[in-house]
Amino acid sequence: MANKRVLITGAAGFLGSHLCDRFLAEGYDVVGMDNLITGDLKNIEHLFKVKEFEFYHNDVSKFIHVPGDIDYILHFASPASPIDYLKIPIQTLKVGSLGIHNCLGLARVKNARVLIASTSEIYGDPMVHPQTEEYWGNVNPVGPRGVYDEAKRFQEAMTMAYHTFHGLETRIVRIFNTYGPRMRLNDGRVLPAFIGQALRGEDLTMFGDGSQTRSFCYVSDLVEGIYRLLLSDYAQPVNIGNPDEISIREFGEEIIKLTGTNQKLVSKPLPTDDPKQRKPDISKAKAILGWEPKVSREEGLRITYDYFKSLSPEELKKTAHRFD
Ligand code: UDP
Numbered sequence: 001m002a003n004k005r006v007l008i009t010g011a012a013g014f015l016g017s018h019l020c021d022r023f024l025a026e027g028y029d030v031v032g033m034d035n036l037i038t039g040d041l042k043n044i045e046h047l048f049k050v051k052e053f054e055f056y057h058n059d060v061s062k063f064i065h066v067p068g069d070i071d072y073i074l075h076f077a078s079p080a081s082p083i084d085y086l087k088i089p090i091q092t093l094k095v096g097s098l099g100i101h102n103c104l105g106l107a108r109v110k111n112a113r114v115l116i117a118s119t120s121e122i123y124g125d126p127m128v129h130p131q132t133e134e135y136w137g138n139v140n141p142v143g144p145r146g147v148y149d150e151a152k153r154f155q156e157a158m159t160m161a162y163h164t165f166h167g168l169e170t171r172i173v174r175i176f177n178t179y180g181p182r183m184r185l186n187d188g189r190v191l192p193a194f195i196g197q198a199l200r201g202e203d204l205t206m207f208g209d210g211s212q213t214r215s216f217c218y219v220s221d222l223v224e225g226i227y228r229l230l231l232s233d234y235a236q237p238v239n240i241g242n243p244d245e246i247s248i249r250e251f252g253e254e255i256i257k258l259t260g261t262n263q264k265l266v267s268k269p270l271p272t273d274d275p276k277q278r279k280p281d282i283s284k285a286k287a288i289l290g291w292e293p294k295v296s297r298e299e300g301l302r303i304t305y306d307y308f309k310s311l312s313p314e315e316l317k318k319t320a321h322r323f324d
Contacts, residue, residue: 003052005029007070007112009060009103010077012039014182015117015175015219019074020044022223024052031066035059037091038079043182061094064102070110072230075103075155076117082145082271083188089147096151097158104162113169115230116159118237120176120278121149130245130279133174133237143273156237163235171229176241176280180219180300181307186318191216194252195308198259199316208270210249215279217242218300221293228289241280242293258301 006023010016011032016039023030024047032044033056047053058064060077078095079085085092100116107114123131124139139149156172163170179191186192194204217240225240246254252265285291308316 002069003027003029004071005031005069006072006074007031007033007066007106008074008076009033009099010039010075010117011055012036012041012043013076013080014043014180014184015178015222016076017043017182018180018219018223019076019226020047020053022227024050026227028052030054031056031070033058033060033064034077037088038084038184038187040184060099060102061091062102064106066106070106070112073103073107073112073114074117074226074230075100075114078117078151079148080119081187081189085148086144092147093151096148096155100155100158104158104168107168108162108166113171113230114159114162115171115173115226116155118156118172118174119148119152120174120239120241120280121145122153122156122174123278124149125273125275126277129277130243130281131239132281133239133284140273144271145273170235171232172235172237173226173229174237174239174280175222176217176239176278177214178217178219178222178241180304183304185308185311185315190214190248190251191255191304192308194255195259195305196316196319198255198261198263199308200319201261201263203263203266204252204255205268206248206252206265207268207274209267210252210265211247212270212274213245213247213277213279214251215242215245216251216297216300217293218295218303221295225285225289225291228291229285232289234288238284238288239280239282240285240291241282242297243279243282244297245277245279246297254297254301258305
C-alpha cells in the first residue's frame, strides 16, 4: 500500500521543519511548501536526500497546485514572531486568509483532512486565566499584533465554515509559546533574544518590569500533540502548550544561570498590547488526546542552548530588537 501523503506549508520554518521530520519518521510521504520569507532551507536541508520528501518553493497565498493524492494538509505557513509580523504585516494577513482559503480549496479537491496552526494570540491580552478553548479573547484589531491575531482568528472561522458547510475534515490547534532548536536567533522572541544576548556578552533586554508571564512548551511535546490531534476525530480547537507558567524576569534569571553569563537583565519599554499573562488550560488535550507535555523547561532549555551554541559566529551575530 502506498504511504499516506501530507502537505506541510511553512515546511522550512521552526515548527514546519520539525513536523516534516516527525511525519517522515512515521512513514508518510511529505510535501513541504514554503516561500522562504521567514523560513530557512537549512532547517530542511537534511531532508533533500530523503526520497519520501519533496519541496515546493511556493507562496501558499497564491494559487497552489500539488499533483497526486494528498491525505492531510497542515497549514503552518505564517510569520509568527511579533518582530516578523510588524515587518511584514500584509503578508501575515494574507497567509492567514488567502493562504488558508487555498489550502481548504485544495483539501476539497483532494478529499484531504486539514489541520491549521492557530495560536494563543487569538486570546489577545486574556481576561481569563488560564486560557480555556471556550474563552473568546481580548484582541485589539488595530494594534501592532492585530495583523497576526485577526488573521489567525479569521483562519479559524474559515476552517470551521469549510467544516460545517462543506463537511470537510478539519482540526484546529491553538499553539502556545514553543521553543527548541531551529528557532531563528533574530526572530525577536524572548528565548532566542536572551540566549543570543548571553552568547554575545550583551545584557538581556527584559521588556517592562518582567512581571508578564508566558508558559513555554518544548517543540517535541508540541509536535506530539499536533500529531495526535490530526489523527483524532475532534474538530473543535484544542490548546497545546505547557502550563508551567513563569514571569519573564524569572525566565531571564534562568537563562543567565543556564548560560553562566555575567550579564544582567536591563529593562526596556514594554511593547504595545504585550499580553500580561498566558498559560494554557490543557484539560481538553489531556481528555481527548491523552496528551500532556513531558519535557521540563530545564531539559528543553539545555538542548536549545546547545543548539544555539553550535551556530557559526556569523549566525550568532544576527540579532533583532523591537525597540531599535
Ligand atoms: N520579551 C522581552 N525581551 C525580549 C523579547 C521579548 O522581555 O527581548 C518579552 C515580551 O515583551 C513578552 C515575552 O517576552 O512579554 C514573550 O515575548 P515573545 O516575543 O517571545 O512572544 P509573545 O508571547 O509575546 O508573542
